[in-house]
Amino acid sequence: MSAMTAQEIQEIALKARADFPILNQDVNGKPLVYLDSAASSQKPQQVIDAMTAYYHSDNANVHRGAHILGDRATAAFEGARDKVKSYLNAPAREQIIWTKGTTEAMNLVAHGLTPQIEAGDEIIVTRMEHHANIVPWQMLAERTGAVIKVWEINEHGELLMDQLDELLNPNTKLLCFTHVSNVLGTINPANEIIAKAKSVNALTVLDGAQATPHFAVDVQDLDCDFYAFSSHKIFGPTGIGVLYGKRDLLEAMPPYQGGGEMIERVSFEGTTYNQLPYKFEAGTPAIGEAVGLGTAIDYIQSLDREALDAHEAALMAHAIKLIETIPGMSMIGTAENKVPVMSFKIEGLHPSDIGMLLDQQGIGIRTGHHCAMPLMEKFGLPGCARASFAFYNTHEEVDQLFAALAKIQRMFA
Amino acid sequence: MTSPSLESFKSNPLGSETTIEDIYDAFEFLDDWEERYGYIIDLGKSLPEFPESERTEDNYVHGCQSQVWLIHKFDADTNKLYLMIDSDAIIVKGLAAIVLVTLNAKTPQEIIDLDVEAAFEKIDLMRHISPTRGNGLRAMLELIKKAAAENS
Numbered sequence: 252m253s254a255m256t257a258q259e260i261q262e263i264a265l266k267a268r269a270d271f272p273i274l275n276q277d278v279n280g281k282p283l284v285y286l287d288s289a290a291s292s293q294k295p296q297q298v299i300d301a302m303t304a305y306y307h308s309d310n311a312n313v314h315r316g317a318h319i320l321g322d323r324a325t326a327a328f329e330g331a332r333d334k335v336k337s338y339l340n341a342p343a344r345e346q347i348i349w350t351k352g353t354t355e356a357m358n359l360v361a362h363g364l365t366p367q368i369e370a371g372d373e374i375i376v377t378r379m380e381h382h383a384n385i386v387p388w389q390m391l392a393e394r395t396g397a398v399i400k401v402w403e404i405n406e407h408g409e410l411l412m413d414q415l416d417e418l419l420n421p422n423t424k425l426l427c428f429t430h431v432s433n434v435l436g437t438i439n440p441a442n443e444i445i446a447k448a449k450s451v452n453a454l455t456v457l458d459g460a461q462a463t464p465h466f467a468v469d470v471q472d473l474d475c476d477f478y479a480f481s482s483h484k485i486f487g488p489t490g491i492g493v494l495y496g497k498r499d500l501l502e503a504m505p506p507y508q509g510g511g512e513m514i515e516r517v518s519f520e521g522t523t524y525n526q527l528p529y530k531f532e533a534g535t536p537a538i539g540e541a542v543g544l545g546t547a548i549d550y551i552q553s554l555d556r557e558a559l560d561a562h563e564a565a566l567m568a569h570a571i572k573l574i575e576t577i578p579g580m581s582m583i584g585t586a587e588n589k590v591p592v593m594s595f596k597i598e599g600l601h602p603s604d605i606g607m608l609l610d611q612q613g614i615g616i617r618t619g620h621h622c623a624m625p626l627m628e629k630f631g632l633p634g635c636a637r638a639s640f641a642f643y644n645t646h647e648e649v650d651q652l653f654a655a656l657a658k659i660q661r662m663f664a
Numbered sequence: 665m666t667s668p669s670l671e672s673f674k675s676n677p678l679g680s681e682t683t684i685e686d687i688y689d690a691f692e693f694l695d696d697w698e699e700r701y702g703y704i705i706d707l708g709k710s711l712p713e714f715p716e717s718e719r720t721e722d723n724y725v726h727g728c729q730s731q732v733w734l735i736h737k738f739d740a741d742t743n744k745l746y747l748m749i750d751s752d753a754i755i756v757k758g759l760a761a762i763v764l765v766t767l768n769a770k771t772p773q774e775i776i777d778l779d780v781e782a783a784f785e786k787i788d789l790m791r792h793i794s795p796t797r798g799n800g801l802r803a804m805l806e807l808i809k810k811a812a813a814e815n816s
Binding site for chain 1: 697698701702705730731752753754755756
């Protein structure tokens with residue numbers, strides 16, 4: 252890393268930016284500044300082209316056609332699964348289940364584990380979770396009589412590691428936590444947490460939606476039981492996501508939905524289910540989207556990740572330095588180890604007003620509760636504004652954000 | 665809980681003294697987005713005070729990005745529906761002021777017949793009340809139309 256200059260890093264990032272055609276446009280008469288990648292990332296031309304080519308030349312249903320297009324579609328679809336397997340370093344392709352996204356993956360696991368959970372069992376969920384990693388467990392608890400235990404955070408937005416030792420006990424069946432917080436940007440010490448969970452034989456379920464866009468994940472190194480992420484946050488299309496699970500757990504879980512594809516044999520006397528991964532993939536899957544996600548993974552792997560990580564870190568450092576130029580502005584989530592996500596508040600300004608007036612200046616951020624109401628409650632906020640950076644953002648865009656914030660502050664003065 | 669008196673509802677000049685024509689006139693002199701939003705901010709700040717005791721779950725308008733409250737009172741004597749709106753976000757309050765100018769102190773039939781979208785379209789604020797915006801304005805309008813229908 253030390254060999255690369257700041258200028259070389261920026262050149263690599265700019266070259267990658269050129270792959271994203273959507274960024275090159277004006278909105279409200281100003282150049283678009285897209286700072287909402289944590290909500291959904293933009294897609295490189297490579298992904299758009301791959302999906303177009305699929306529909307242009309190869310489209311058919313998978314696993315059933317007695318024809319060449321069916322073969323091609325199946326090869327592309329299953330090829331994408333292999334790419335995800337390698338990307339996560341999963342032991343086997345059968346452990347990669349397609350879902351609609353992280354949310355569906357969590358619901359699938361919560362449904363699948365229901366027979367194993369009993370009244371009085373404990374499920375640990377952290378304060379910083381997205382609703383997608385809270386509500387499915389609450390529903391599971393309602394079904395089974397299990398109890399939800401909340402793992403709290405400190406004022407920087409870091410999990411209280413000491414508290415985990417107190418929470419974990421022989422009744423703990425599940426520990427559900429996000430690898431990276433969508434609001435705070437905190438990167439949680441996943442290996443350490445998983446090791447602690449194992450000491451009481453609790454299963455671990457990780458929300459990887461915000462981690463996978465920023466760094467490589469190795470599920471064997473983590474040794475987690477389940478890991479989920481969404482395609483649209485890692486430069487792939489919407490409508491598809493991934494659930495990785497340990498094989499014996501996936502084998503033991505009942506199917507999630509019934510229908511075609513997930514069966515081996517159907518009769519009115521009784522139906523037997525297909526093997527992994529198809530047992531969990533009822534109905535015609537999102538084939539074109541799988542192709543797009545596979546291409547997104549190829550794309551990410553083609554990039555100089557080290558340089559782009561350094562670029563993202565530099566963008567974040569640049570933004571943090573500019574915070575003091577806006578009186579009353581403060582960042583929410585000041586963990587030492589974090590991805591380039593800047594949630595913030597400005598005294599006297601409502602996040603909704605900030606969002607609307609940034610939009611007028613061509614700058615797109617997210618405002619509101621960020622699907623993390625328990626976290627907002629902890630910080631005593633009805634909501635906040637969040638600027639999130641990807642490697643395709645530039646230092647000039649960070650400057651534009653702060654110039655726009657200064658202008659907004661003047662408008663309210 | 666007693667709701668605010670009819671008098672306090674009636675004291676709101678928006679929709680009675682101030683009309684949508686006044687808003688149109690003001691917008692005509694505003695050149696760019698900054699001035700237009702500056703005006704909306706001023707409108708928001710000038711919104712009559714909303715009783716603290718009415719900021720309840722019952723009066724809460726479920727939007728997404730900001731908190732909005734709405735109360736209304738029908739005056740059978742004058743056959744008019746009176747409205748009060750509040751939000752914790754100033755621009756939403758400003759947009760609410762424009763809603764009030766359009767719909768406050770009108771007869772239920774007038775409210776039902778009024779094309780609020782057209783008014784917003786004219787001052788280029790349509791996107792704020794489009795269904796794709798999660799700011800609660802749309803829900804606000806639906807509640808007002810519903811209240812009008814119940815009293816017509």
